Amino acid sequence: xxxxxxxxxxxxxxxxxxxxxxxxxxxxxxxxxxxxxxxxxxxxxxxxxxxxxxxxxxxxxxxxxxxxxxxxxxxxxxxxxxxxxxxxxxxxxxxxxxxxxxxxxxxxxxxxxxxxxxxxxxxxxxxxxxxxxxxxxxxxxxxxxxxxxxxxxxxxxxxxxxxxxxxxxxxxxxxxxxxxxxxxxxxxxxxxxx
Amino acid sequence: xxxxxxxxxxxxxxxxxxxxxxxxxxxxxxxxxxxxxxxxxxxxxxxxxxxxxxxxxxxxxxxxxxxxxxxxxxxxxxxxxxxxxxxxxxxxxxxxxxxxxxxxxxxxxxxxxxxxxxxxxxxxxxxxxxxxxxxxxxxxxxxxxxxxxxxxxxxxxxxxxxxxxxxxxxxxxxxxxxxxxxxxxxxxxxxxxx
DNA sequence: CTCTTGCTAGAACGCTTGTTCTAGTGCTAT
DNA sequence: ATAGCACTAGAACAAGCGTTCTAGCAAGAG
Numbered sequence: 001x002x003x004x005x006x007x008x009x010x011x012x013x014x015x016x017x018x019x020x021x022x023x024x025x026x027x028x029x030x031x032x033x034x035x036x037x038x039x040x041x042x043x044x045x046x047x048x049x050x051x052x053x054x055x056x057x058x059x060x061x062x063x064x065x066x067x068x069x070x071x072x073x074x075x076x077x078x079x080x081x082x083x084x085x086x087x088x089x090x091x092x093x094x095x096x097x098x099x100x101x102x103x104x105x106x107x108x109x110x111x112x113x114x115x116x117x118x119x120x121x122x123x124x125x126x127x128x129x130x131x132x133x134x135x136x137x138x139x140x141x142x143x144x145x146x147x148x149x150x151x152x153x154x155x156x157x158x159x160x161x162x163x164x165x166x167x168x169x170x171x172x173x174x175x176x177x178x179x180x181x182x183x184x185x186x187x188x189x190x191x192x193x194x
Numbered sequence: 195x196x197x198x199x200x201x202x203x204x205x206x207x208x209x210x211x212x213x214x215x216x217x218x219x220x221x222x223x224x225x226x227x228x229x230x231x232x233x234x235x236x237x238x239x240x241x242x243x244x245x246x247x248x249x250x251x252x253x254x255x256x257x258x259x260x261x262x263x264x265x266x267x268x269x270x271x272x273x274x275x276x277x278x279x280x281x282x283x284x285x286x287x288x289x290x291x292x293x294x295x296x297x298x299x300x301x302x303x304x305x306x307x308x309x310x311x312x313x314x315x316x317x318x319x320x321x322x323x324x325x326x327x328x329x330x331x332x333x334x335x336x337x338x339x340x341x342x343x344x345x346x347x348x349x350x351x352x353x354x355x356x357x358x359x360x361x362x363x364x365x366x367x368x369x370x371x372x373x374x375x376x377x378x379x380x381x382x383x384x385x386x387x388x
Numbered sequence: 389c390t391c392t393t394g395c396t397a398g399a400a401c402g403c404t405t406g407t408t409c410t411a412g413t414g415c416t417a418t
Numbered sequence: 419a420t421a422g423c424a425c426t427a428g429a430a431c432a433a434g435c436g437t438t439c440t441a442g443c444a445a446g447a448g
Binding site: 025026028029104105106109110112113114116126129150153154156157158159160161162163164165167168169173174177178180181184185 | 219220222223298299300303304306307308310320323344347348350351352353354355356357358359361362363367368371372374375378379
């Protein structure tokens with residue numbers, strides 16, 4: 001027993017293949033066979049590691065969630081002022097896009113669109129979005145702003161808008177503009193009535 | 195000849211059924227049978243009016259495009275100042291949501307996520323998005339603002355963000371906040387560097 | 389060496405889907 | 419009344435899907 005052989009090497013290849021195919025070709029559109037072929041893995045191996053395609057989809061979404069949290073938190077950690085930490089989400093997105101690309105927008109939004117409501121991946125996607133909003137609210141509150149929930153809501157709209165815009169325009173050019181609008185929102189100019 | 199019988203009554207029912215099912219359950223997830231059942235129409239009738247499911251999808255997207263343009267333009271027409279006409283897109287969205295709901299976000303964004311790149315519906319979706327951006331640029335230019343393309347790009351991000359946010363939160367609560375950010379953007383506060 | 393274990397290759401299944409086809413029905417216009 | 423046409427009901431087919439199963443291979447542990 002113990003750690004025998006390269007346990008899980010196939011599992012990693014499967015997850016990497018699923019990530020690319022699910023993200024770029026769509027979850028429903030990619031069959032198990034395509035994942036297995038791309039991962040250079042036998043079909044039986046796939047079902048050894050994942051109970052079903054649904055389970056693979058859940059693992060795919062959880063992996064994306066973890067990866068995004070990691071780059072976001074790492075970007076936050078590089079900031080010195082609370083103000084910068086709030087805007088770090090847009091810098092993290094820019095970094096993410098430059099490293100991995102986001103031509104298909106947000107994978108979790110795509111999951112909400114593609115999956116039936118009772119699919120186990122849907123709750124993963126909702127939790128991902130809830131985390132973003134909650135963490136953002138926390139950062140805004142730490143910055144000493146009043147009504148942190150409202151501000152975080154507005155910043156979330158800008159964040160979601162960027163991701164959707166990338167899917168539509170196939171380029172990340174709007175990040176700078178959104179960051180400026182977020183900064184203006186924090187400056188309180190947009191907080192007063194009309 | 196001439197207008198014989200209720201020509202196209204079945205066609206309308208098919209399109210109405212497809213609209214609801216494609217939008218709420220997803221395009222790939224809804225089969226032709228489901229559309230036919232909901233429209234109370236025979237399968238053969240469906241293939242009399244539409245060459246294939248792909249053709250039905252195209253018609254569905256074009257119909258949504260036309261409907262959105264109509265409510266947007268009607269909202270624009272009710273405005274008196276160029277400034278109001280620019281922000282009218284958010285008012286139109288609010289009206290659209292209150293009348294029809296948008297729990298699934300933008301149907302054309304959903305199409306980009308769900309359809310393969312060579313699907314004829316994809317170009318319909320791209321054209322829909324290009325129209326929004328172009329019309330918005332036009333409205334901004336008519337308002338006498340400098341760099342109308344950049345401003346329209348930022349307003350588009352806010353618009354896309356609202357739609358994506360509705361899919362995630364299942365409520366249209368963020369419209370007011372986005373409209374205020376758009377107004378602030380037009381006020382030029384966010385246009386200056388940093 | 390031998391046994392276990394994770395892997396491979398591929399056939400086979402049951403199910404769903406898009407599409408076509410065949411008959412039969414009822415309204416409309418002439 | 420009658421011919422034409424859009425419609426209905428449903429069977430049938432091919433293709434693709436997720437899933438299971440069988441059989442064999444290779445490498446580390448005893």
